[in-house]
Amino acid sequence: MRFNAKINGLKREIECAPGATLLEVLRLMGYKSVKQGCDREGTCGACTVLLDGTPILSCITPAPRVAGREVTTVEALGDPSRPHPIQAAFVNAGAVQCGYCTPGMLLSTKALLDRNKKPTDEQIATALSGNLCRCTGYVKIVEAVRNAAAALTEEQKP
Amino acid sequence: MTAPQKLNVVGTSVAKIDSMGMACGLEQYVADYDTTGALIGYVVPSPHAHARIKKIDATRARAIPGVHAVLTWEDVPRIVHTTAGQGFVEPSAYDSFVLDKKVRFVGDRVALVAADTREIAEEAGRALDIEWEVLEPVLDPDKAMEPGAPVIHDEPEAHMPIPVPYDAKKNMAASASMGVGDIDAVLKGSHLARKQVYSTHYAQHCPIEPHVCMGYLDPRDRLTLVSSTQVPFHARRITAQALGIPVKRVRVIKPRVGGGFGTKQEVLLEQMVGALVLATRRKVLMQFTRAEEFLSRTRHPIKVTIEGGFNKDGTITGVRMTALSNTGAYGSHGLTVMCNCGSKVLPLYRMKTVAFDATAVYTNLPVGGAYRGYGATQAAFAMESFLDEVAHEMGIDPVEMRRINHILPGEGSPVFAALGEGKPGVEQKIGSSGLAECLTQGAEAIGWHRRKEPKAPGAKKRGFGMCALMQGSSIPDIDMAAVSMKMNDDGSFNLAAGATDLGTGSDTILAQIAAEVLGIETSDIIVTSSDTDLTPFDVGAYASSTTYLSGEAARRAATTVAEQIKKVASEMLESHPAPETIELRNKAAFGPDGSSVTLGQIALRSLYESKQHQISSVESAISKKSPPPFSAHFVEVEVDTETGYVKLLKYVTMLDCGTAINPKLAEGQVEGAVVNGISFAMTEEYIFDEKGRMRNTGFADYKILSTADMPEMVTRLIPTWEETGPFGAKSVSEIGINGACPAIANAIFDAVGVRIRHAPFTPEKVLAAIQAAKQA
Ligand code: FES
Numbered sequence: 001m002r003f004n005a006k007i008n009g010l011k012r013e014i015e016c017a018p019g020a021t022l023l024e025v026l027r028l029m030g031y032k033s034v035k036q037g038c039d040r041e042g043t044c045g046a047c048t049v050l051l052d053g054t055p056i057l058s059c060i061t062p063a064p065r066v067a068g069r070e071v072t073t074v075e076a077l078g079d080p081s082r083p084h085p086i087q088a089a090f091v092n093a094g095a096v097q098c099g100y101c102t103p104g105m106l107l108s109t110k111a112l113l114d115r116n117k118k119p120t121d122e123q124i125a126t127a128l129s130g131n132l133c134r135c136t137g138y139v140k141i142v143e144a145v146r147n148a149a150a151a152l153t154e155e156q157k158p
Numbered sequence: 159m160t161a162p163q164k165l166n167v168v169g170t171s172v173a174k175i176d177s178m179g180m181a182c183g184l185e186q187y188v189a190d191y192d193t194t195g196a197l198i199g200y201v202v203p204s205p206h207a208h209a210r211i212k213k214i215d216a217t218r219a220r221a222i223p224g225v226h227a228v229l230t231w232e233d234v235p236r237i238v239h240t241t242a243g244q245g246f247v248e249p250s251a252y253d254s255f256v257l258d259k260k261v262r263f264v265g266d267r268v269a270l271v272a273a274d275t276r277e278i279a280e281e282a283g284r285a286l287d288i289e290w291e292v293l294e295p296v297l298d299p300d301k302a303m304e305p306g307a308p309v310i311h312d313e314p315e316a317h318m319p320i321p322v323p324y325d326a327k328k329n330m331a332a333s334a335s336m337g338v339g340d341i342d343a344v345l346k347g348s349h350l351a352r353k354q355v356y357s358t359h360y361a362q363h364c365p366i367e368p369h370v371c372m373g374y375l376d377p378r379d380r381l382t383l384v385s386s387t388q389v390p391f392h393a394r395r396i397t398a399q400a401l402g403i404p405v406k407r408v409r410v411i412k413p414r415v416g417g418g419f420g421t422k423q424e425v426l427l428e429q430m431v432g433a434l435v436l437a438t439r440r441k442v443l444m445q446f447t448r449a450e451e452f453l454s455r456t457r458h459p460i461k462v463t464i465e466g467g468f469n470k471d472g473t474i475t476g477v478r479m480t481a482l483s484n485t486g487a488y489g490s491h492g493l494t495v496m497c498n499c500g501s502k503v504l505p506l507y508r509m510k511t512v513a514f515d516a517t518a519v520y521t522n523l524p525v526g527g528a529y530r531g532y533g534a535t536q537a538a539f540a541m542e543s544f545l546d547e548v549a550h551e552m553g554i555d556p557v558e559m560r561r562i563n564h565i566l567p568g569e570g571s572p573v574f575a576a577l578g579e580g581k582p583g584v585e586q587k588i589g590s591s592g593l594a595e596c597l598t599q600g601a602e603a604i605g606w607h608r609r610k611e612p613k614a615p616g617a618k619k620r621g622f623g624m625c626a627l628m629q630g631s632s633i634p635d636i637d638m639a640a641v642s643m644k645m646n647d648d649g650s651f652n653l654a655a656g657a658t659d660l661g662t663g664s665d666t667i668l669a670q671i672a673a674e675v676l677g678i679e680t681s682d683i684i685v686t687s688s689d690t691d692l693t694p695f696d697v698g699a700y701a702s703s704t705t706y707l708s709g710e711a712a713r714r715a716a717t718t719v720a721e722q723i724k725k726v727a728s729e730m731l732e733s734h735p736a737p738e739t740i741e742l743r744n745k746a747a748f749g750p751d752g753s754s755v756t757l758g759q760i761a762l763r764s765l766y767e768s769k770q771h772q773i774s775s776v777e778s779a780i781s782k783k784s785p786p787p788f789s790a791h792f793v794e795v796e797v798d799t800e801t802g803y804v805k806l807l808k809y810v811t812m813l814d815c816g817t818a819i820n821p822k823l824a825e826g827q828v829e830g831a832v833v834n835g836i837s838f839a840m841t842e843e844y845i846f847d848e849k850g851r852m853r854n855t856g857f858a859d860y861k862i863l864s865t866a867d868m869p870e871m872v873t874r875l876i877p878t879w880e881e882t883g884p885f886g887a888k889s890v891s892e893i894g895i896n897g898a899c900p901a902i903a904n905a906i907f908d909a910v911g912v913r914i915r916h917a918p919f920t921p922e923k924v925l926a927a928i929q930a931a932k933q934a
């Protein structure tokens with residue numbers, strides 16, 4: 001199969017087997033921040049990416065479904081020289097331990113903060129409830145999201 | 159070491175050095191390495207819990223296009239070993255082979271396949287022609303040692319490599335006992351004596367990255383394994399042993415690890431990947447699926463019986479602990495986990511008379527292994543529930559019950575010397591303890607006095623529970639860690655450690671310790687861990703040893719380097735002060751008169767100008783003690799008496815880990831462990847069918863906690879100073895997981911008056927207990 005999609009802002013032509021998942025295709029293309037943590041059953045959230053800004057689980061998404069649309073992975077948020085405020089917030093809060101759940105967490109956070117500038121703790125918990133983390137106990141992750149929201153609001157002030 | 163005046167780097171929460179790379183998706187885990195051309199390794203799983211392979215024919219499987227190797231037991235050397243990633247000689251039964259002609263649990267290895275894809279590999283597995291002799295399985299640990307029970311390890315090679323009781327013919331994987339004083343007499347003579355049985359269940363670590371290993375032959379024909387392991391050096395040794403090749407032919411590289419919690423203290427994939435690489439001479443990537451991960455290694459289910467005697471005032475006269483551990487199909491960590499039931503729980507309380515008897519039995523069920531808490535989790539549930547029961551019976555406040563009995567600084571315990579890992583332990587006195595403070599602050603934070611308030615009417619009842627805990631820091635007289643350092647042109651340093659950061663932040667902590675000694679920032683230290691070709695030896699990440707032991711090695715390595723730096727500085731400073739009068743701070747060496755040279759200048763002189771030499775060091779640390787961290791947990795719950803659902807309202811953890819080298823990372827360790835403990839107590843459970851097959855091998859049916867399930871959490875570190883630790887540090891990583899089971903069980907009792915002695919506390923179980931109590 002062959003189709004076009006935007007990945008992290010770049011127009012890409014994608015070729016894949018008809019049954020290929022978006023997770024497989026993205027990893028083969030080198031977007032290795034997209035992780036796998038369950039058996040393509042959509043239960044861990046490690047493979048979360050954004051499709052036109054909405055978090056989706058790439059392990060249960062057939063790759064061709066993204067034809068003509070835009071996919072965002074963590075690679076697009078920022079890099080160590082210019083981290084995105086959400087990335088900085090996770091690092092500063094100590095919300096990254098093994099880091100395996102982190103890309104998915106960051107993207108779920110981005111989607112949340114894009115539509116809700118000042119989420120309550122409960123809204124944060126709901127938005128991240130599909131992203132399992134076995135290391136942190138979530139306390140510092142929720143704190144990071146809170147801090148990121150504050151930082152983003154601050155940034156947008158004139 | 160004694161407490162210094164002021165610390166600059168230690169005690170600050172610098173960002174974890176790999177966390178920005180992780181947040182940007184740049185850090186590499188095994189599967190992120192170049193996998194071009196890699197074959198997929200696959201383990202053909204056993205459909206039977208107990209069976210013999212009478213005949214196995216791989217002809218059809220090998221003929222499938224895309225299949226590059228199919229290995230059966232006939233194709234690999236038959237070398238008995240243990241998969242437990244422990245120091246040599248491992249205190250675990252030698253009862254495993256890369257492949258065997260017998261299978262011992264559903265999911266056990268039948269054959270290995272290397273193929274172009276996972277689908278092809280699975281097809282090859284189905285194409286194996288196998289003639290089975292299906293044997294009766296042992297599925298009940300209580301019956302494993304009954305006369306006439308099927309023998310699980312009937313192979314002649316099975317043995318225990320150290321002198322402890324082992325009897326494969328009776329399905330006994332290990333036993334241990336110790337005693338001080340006449341426990342029966344003491345119990346009989348006590349004001350009050352009680353006996354109670356508690357049990358814990360199967361559970362899996364569930365690192366979000368399952369086991370994964372990639373292997374290939376390098377241009378010099380050495381087997382290189384990039385592995386998600388907690389124990390690179392043990393993995394190298396055991397892989398070489400199991401494959402019958404020299405250690406020098408194996409290199410293990412540990413990249414970023416997506417969590418371990420003990421399950422990656424097992425050498426599981428490395429020898430299988432190695433066998434497939436040697437057979438195909440190709441790169442092989444083996445990744446466990448989540449379903450396979452559940453059958454990799456587990457927490458040993460243990461039944462713990464406590465008999466305790468008490469004086470009128472609640473002081474303990476003596477305790478007997480008996481443990482029956484189900485080690486599953488193989489004896490990995492069987493002995494040591496159950497020994498920890500005693501050695502990490504009994505010394506918490508003052509007692510002159512004590513007895514401990516433990517047995518680990520083989521069953522045809524999934525295999526036990528190392529899991530954060532390591533026996534202490536199982537036994538703390540028993541001991542801390544038991545004390546709560548007695549406290550209630552005697553009308554003593556449960557907090558007070560701990561206060562009048564818990565060990566204090568300066569005190570020892572007969573258990574320390576009597577019980578080690580398959581041999582006597584090491585005598586020690588408690589140096590530092592913040593437990594008294596943990597109890598005070600914990601009671602206050604939860605509002606312990608509210609326990610006395612009358613219960614609200616209605617179906618939902620609130621209750622409070624608590625417990626006290628200890629663990630250790632490293633295995634005394636056994637563990638060893640080494641760190642090497644060298645100085646670079648600009649006054650920065652390379653630090654190489656065999657210590658294994660599996661997400662815990664140990665790379666950062668070692669850098670902080672070294673930076674503190676050298677008067678520099680953490681960012682001036684470049685950390686490499688771990689690569690068996692490049693970094694010095696370390697036993698690896700287990701037994702709560704890295705901060706305490708590898709941290710001490712880092713402190714020593716930095717101290718040696720500092721001495722060399724001061725010598726050069728003394729030559730460079732105009733007044734040539736004696737080296738020992740020179741101070742290192744702000745990336746420079748200062749003489750007593752205030753004159754200084756920068757570390758960069760010192761480095762340039764030593765490398766290029768005068769008396770040239772590499773400023774460098776390698777230092778080792780072994781432990782003589784295993785100073786316990788202490789902790790108190792408090793929880794408030796709400797039990798719905800109509801549904802049995804237990805809601806956690808607030809969870810308070812107070813913890814003394816000595817000096818927290820990095821408080822934020824230390825808190826993160828505690829919070830992660832606590833939530834894992836809550837998950838274990840409330841929802842996690844293996845469900846087996848009558849044939850011994852686990853039925854819920856995915857997160858849809860095996861529920862681990864998510865953000866949606868979180869109670870309000872309060873975590874506080876109570877600082878103490880441990881003389882024997884680097885900058886006063888003790889361990890932090892394991893202890894937090896042990897408290898949820900007893901604290902919550904005690905809270906349920908406080909709420910509704912029923913005692914749940916068998917974890918987990920699922921709504922069905924709690925409801926059944928409430929209804930049974932009503933009927934009684
Ligand atoms: S890999 Fe687990 S949800 Fe996609």
Ligand code: FES
Nearest residue numbers: 098101133134135
């Ligand atoms: S940081 Fe390890 S799983 Fe979240």
